[in-house]
Amino acid sequence: MSAGKICNRIVVTVSPGESIRTAARRMAEHEVGTLVVVEQNGIPEAAGIITDRDIAVRCVAGGLDPEQTPVSRAMTTPVVSVDENTPIEQAVSSMATAATRRLIVTADGHRLVGILSVDDVLDLLIEEAKSIAHLLERQTPHALA
Numbered sequence: 001m002s003a004g005k006i007c008n009r010i011v012v013t014v015s016p017g018e019s020i021r022t023a024a025r026r027m028a029e030h031e032v033g034t035l036v037v038v039e040q041n042g043i044p045e046a047a048g049i050i051t052d053r054d055i056a057v058r059c060v061a062g063g064l065d066p067e068q069t070p071v072s073r074a075m076t077t078p079v080v081s082v083d084e085n086t087p088i089e090q091a092v093s094s095m096a097t098a099a100t101r102r103l104i105v106t107a108d109g110h111r112l113v114g115i116l117s118v119d120d121v122l123d124l125l126i127e128e129a130k131s132i133a134h135l136l137e138r139q140t141p142h143a144l145a
Helices: 020-030 052-060 088-098 118-139
Strands: 034-041 043-051 081-083 102-107 111-117
Touching: 020 034, 020 052, 034 111, 043 052, 043 102, 043 111, 081 088, 088 102, 088 118, 111 118
Parallel strands: 081 102
Antiparallel strands: 034 043, 102 111
């Protein structure tokens, strides 16, 4: 299975120059906890990631004004990315190496196509475990009462 098959392809973005308040509102509007920070150089290219935790820790706890502080001050950079055809095992290895819970998924070089989170990987593992449990249940003879 590849990263592109299980990643979330609905990605909400923000520009580095937009305010933290704008980013927080966008998160609330789309009910997400992560935005991909994109530079518009013809093709949207990921410059960073900003999470609700980044906003709380780097902006609010740091005493910064969310109305005046640009996303670029609180975002996590550099981004770690994988091609959409990357096997999931390799993507998880990249997460572990970079100590990150999210990867940017790209195609055709740097074109943003999705975001892969640890939660996406866990969902896949849960589904696989359910399939194995169902198989074992069908193969185990039932004891007579």
